[in-house]
Amino acid sequence: MSARRLLARLYDPARQIAAAIPTRPVTRNPPHHVRTPLYLITGPLTAPTRSISGAVRPRAVPHRNSFAKVRFSAADVPPLPLWVERARDFRVADDELATPAACRDACVRYAALAIEDKPRWRERMLSTSSSPATGGGSQIPLYTLHYAATMLAQAPVLAGHLSTHILHSAVLLGYAPSVLTLARLGLRRGLLDSPHFAAAREALEKLARVPGRGKPDPSGSYYRPDALTLLGLAQAEQKPGTTASADRVLRYFEDAALAFAAAGGDGSNPDAVSWQWRISAILAQTPLYTARGDTARAKEVLRVGTYELDSEEACFQYAQLLTGPEEEEERTNLLRRAAISGVEGAARELGRQAEQEAEREGLGARERRDARFLADEWAGIAGDKAILS
Numbered sequence: 001m002s003a004r005r006l007l008a009r010l011y012d013p014a015r016q017i018a019a020a021i022p023t024r025p026v027t028r029n030p031p032h033h034v035r036t037p038l039y040l041i042t043g044p045l046t047a048p049t050r051s052i053s054g055a056v057r058p059r060a061v062p063h064r065n066s067f068a069k070v071r072f073s074a075a076d077v078p079p080l081p082l083w084v085e086r087a088r089d090f091r092v093a094d095d096e097l098a099t100p101a102a103c104r105d106a107c108v109r110y111a112a113l114a115i116e117d118k119p120r121w122r123e124r125m126l127s128t129s130s131s132p133a134t135g136g137g138s139q140i141p142l143y144t145l146h147y148a149a150t151m152l153a154q155a156p157v158l159a160g161h162l163s164t165h166i167l168h169s170a171v172l173l174g175y176a177p178s179v180l181t182l183a184r185l186g187l188r189r190g191l192l193d194s195p196h197f198a199a200a201r202e203a204l205e206k207l208a209r210v211p212g213r214g215k216p217d218p219s220g221s222y223y224r225p226d227a228l229t230l231l232g233l234a235q236a237e238q239k240p241g242t243t244a245s246a247d248r249v250l251r252y253f254e255d256a257a258l259a260f261a262a263a264g265g266d267g268s269n270p271d272a273v274s275w276q277w278r279i280s281a282i283l284a285q286t287p288l289y290t291a292r293g294d295t296a297r298a299k300e301v302l303r304v305g306t307y308e309l310d311s312e313e314a315c316f317q318y319a320q321l322l323t324g325p326e327e328e329e330e331r332t333n334l335l336r337r338a339a340i341s342g343v344e345g346a347a348r349e350l351g352r353q354a355e356q357e358a359e360r361e362g363l364g365a366r367e368r369r370d371a372r373f374l375a376d377e378w379a380g381i382a383g384d385k386a387i388l389s
Contacts, residue, residue, distance in 0.1 A: 066196035067168035070114050071161040077107045086151040103148035106140050122169050142175045171203050176223040179203040183230050192234050221263045225275040228256035236284050246288050253281040279311045286317060312341035344382045351378035
């Protein structure tokens with residue numbers, strides 16, 4: 001299976017991200033030197049820690065090295081059958097670097113190294129290369145460990161502390177997918193500015209910066225649009241109440257768009273850059289444009305989300321901005337498209353229109369019945385059918 005398909009399959013296209021951030025899987029294969037699994041985590045990463053008696057233990061005050069603490073043993077690495085199950089869910093079992101056995105073995109070796117905690121063990125024993133033969137086979141590819149940590153994060157009761165420890169180690173080594181993953185986790189939990197996410201925040205800001213002239217940038221430009229997007233989302237989460245704050249949010253997203261185009265995302269070299277959360281940026285900046293009365297710009301970005309990125313949420317929001325008589329047909333088509341895709345607001349709006357049609361004077365009995373039937377169908381999609389029944 002190609003890395004491109006792995007990225008798309010590992011990616012969760014469901015629009016469930018906490019910051020109202022729908023996403024769309026990337027359909028391009030990254031260059032070999034940045035080959036990596038997707039960096040999005042969905043779901044909570046850790047479960048409450050309970051003692052043998054069942055009582056919840058007091059939580060320790062988080063600090064910068066909280067994720068570096070070893071709160072696991074080699075016995076916490078799940079057995080092979082569980083890895084087989086997780087790999088089946090992620091559909092990555094045919095990737096030679098992410099097979100169930102590879103993930104289990106990497107975690108067993110990693111746990112032993114972390115527990116032993118020799119000086120500079122991360123720098124000596126972990127590799128950012130995607131080649132399994134790195135260091136004569138003695139080093140563990142972060143590519144494999146990142147896959148394993150992401151799988152464990154989807155079922156934190158398996159080994160939540162091991163998962164965060166792996167991601168934190170990868171962040172310390174500047175491994176971009178893990179930087180984005182841990183930062184996204186912090187953002188979703190509203191903790192990105194907390195001490196235990198400090199390393200992830202600093203690495204994210206570094207990833208978002210343009211390197212100075214003559215400095216190497218092996219993978220930074222590939223991930224820079226997503227790094228800038230996360231920083232913009234983090235700023236937006238602070239609910240900016242001033243023009244300056246809103247300007248800063250928009251600047252992050254606009255810089256992400258510029259970085260994407262400059263790296264070849266405009267079509268000149270699409271394999272050289274990734275922007276997994278492009279639709280996230282679009283949906284986050286649209287209300288800022290409309291709030292300042294710049295409807296034209298809001299329409300411009302939503303049109304991209306609708307017709308280029310095929311986002312049903314962008315489709316719905318774009319339809320709401322189409323108010324002219326000459327736009328009525330497009331608006332109705334977009335509402336139907338969004339409603340069929342499960343956007344409740346679009347279905348509710350179509351139901352309201354059908355109800356109005358059913359009440360129109362001069363309408364025949366059959367047409368009135370059909371209109372009410374449609375209203376009921378749209379209400380069902382919107383989740384309102386029980387109310388109308």
